[in-house]
Amino acid sequence: MKADCRDLEKALAGENPVLAAAFEVHALGCAACGRELSEWRRISEAAASLRRAWESPELLPRIRQALAEESVRAATDTDASPRRRFVWVPAASIAALFVLATVGLWVFRNGGGREPLTDHWRTTKAPLLTDQAIDEVDAAERVYLSSIENLSRLAEPALSGAMSPVLANYREKLVVLDAAITELKASIEQNRGNTHLRRELLAVYQEKQRTLQSLMKEVKS
Amino acid sequence: MKSIAMNLLGRHADAEDAVQEAFLRIFRGAARFRGGASVSTWAYRILVNVCYDMRRRGRRRPESPLPEESELRGGALRDHPLRLAIEKALEHLDPRERTAFLLCEVEGFSHREAGEILEVTENTSRTLLFRAKRRLQKELASGGAFAPAEAR
Numbered sequence: 001m002k003a004d005c006r007d008l009e010k011a012l013a014g015e016n017p018v019l020a021a022a023f024e025v026h027a028l029g030c031a032a033c034g035r036e037l038s039e040w041r042r043i044s045e046a047a048a049s050l051r052r053a054w055e056s057p058e059l060l061p062r063i064r065q066a067l068a069e070e071s072v073r074a075a076t077d078t079d080a081s082p083r084r085r086f087v088w089v090p091a092a093s094i095a096a097l098f099v100l101a102t103v104g105l106w107v108f109r110n111g112g113g114r115e116p117l118t119d120h121w122r123t124t125k126a127p128l129l130t131d132q133a134i135d136e137v138d139a140a141e142r143v144y145l146s147s148i149e150n151l152s153r154l155a156e157p158a159l160s161g162a163m164s165p166v167l168a169n170y171r172e173k174l175v176v177l178d179a180a181i182t183e184l185k186a187s188i189e190q191n192r193g194n195t196h197l198r199r200e201l202l203a204v205y206q207e208k209q210r211t212l213q214s215l216m217k218e219v220k221s
Numbered sequence: 222m223k224s225i226a227m228n229l230l231g232r233h234a235d236a237e238d239a240v241q242e243a244f245l246r247i248f249r250g251a252a253r254f255r256g257g258a259s260v261s262t263w264a265y266r267i268l269v270n271v272c273y274d275m276r277r278r279g280r281r282r283p284e285s286p287l288p289e290e291s292e293l294r295g296g297a298l299r300d301h302p303l304r305l306a307i308e309k310a311l312e313h314l315d316p317r318e319r320t321a322f323l324l325c326e327v328e329g330f331s332h333r334e335a336g337e338i339l340e341v342t343e344n345t346s347r348t349l350l351f352r353a354k355r356r357l358q359k360e361l362a363s364g365g366a367f368a369p370a371e372a373r
Contacts, residue, residue, distance in 0.1 A: 014347070039362065042367065043303075046304045052224040054223070056237055063240070
């Protein structure tokens with residue numbers, strides 16, 4: 001293939017590598033085209049130096065703080081939004097049943113049903129968020145997590161053989177969510193009573209659940 | 222992400238604000254992500270939109286003293302006249318052309334990825350980059366930015 005001055009625009013556009021190569025040969029013997037090509041390359045070379053990097057040690061803590069505040073706001077908003085309230089209904093029902101059962105057991109086991117619960121709180125110096133309460137949250141989380149894991153197992157065959165870009169994107173999103181779950185769990189291990197982190201973890205679990213559900217829909221369709 | 226924001230907004234402080242705002246929008250919009258694009262290009266699209274919004278609002282906050290831009294890739298070119306001329310000339314480009322240039326030539330995204338970020342096809346991304354470079358070339362040539370190297 002031969003190229004000449006009229007091919008300049010097409011060659012610079014870079015859509016056709018064969019034409020671009022032929023134009024380079026032409027430019028060796030043509031001063032005007034050689035200059036155009038040289039300027040074009042120099043822009044690309046200089047562009048690489050426009051990439052910026054600077055230290056900003058305060059940025060990540062700022063983002064974490066903003067996300068924690070946002071997750072608290074989001075949890076509060078669920079009370080106001082009918083659509084979101086619907087999403088919470090099954091989880092909230094299970095959690096409410098679990099809390100009722102646990103409180104019931106606790107009352108009868110510790111007080112034998114004789115002592116009113118409020119009196120017990122008045123006479124003890126236990127902090128509001130006790131280890132026991134945290135254990136209960138952990139147990140509820142395990143129940144919720146196992147249902148998500150069931151969904152994950154259902155989705156696994158579709159994801160492992162994912163050929164389409166859409167399924168690959170779902171897989172990528174799930175990898176990101178799993179990484180976030182791992183990181184949050186590690187942070188919670190160091191501070192078990194941090195309610196912000198637990199809300200964030202719940203939000204990520206919910207997102208994983210929604211993602212798996214829409215993935216299953218995608219697979220079926 | 223900071224690099225793109227910095228090149229679109231021109232100030233470190235604004236770039237960091239944009240990245241933070243982008244993370245918040247990603248958090249809020251996670252439920253709406255349906256796998257039409259990769260997570261990374263979706264996140265960058267949000268960042269670019271945040272930067273556009275900030276530019277539209279003309280938001281500027283005073284630049285606090287920051288450490289020197291330390292590790293620029295190709296650090297030797299840091300004060301290269303051509304680089305400075307490109308930075309200046311970029312301001313005269315159409316926003317989408319400027320973003321296509323920053324994504325492909327500066328950040329190294331492919332046209333497929335840049336297309337997803339800009340919500341255009343791969344071919345349109347290629348066209349936007351071509352137009353951007355052509356305009357830059359004309360602007361730089363008329364300003365004599367290529368002259369020093371020609372003389373070498």
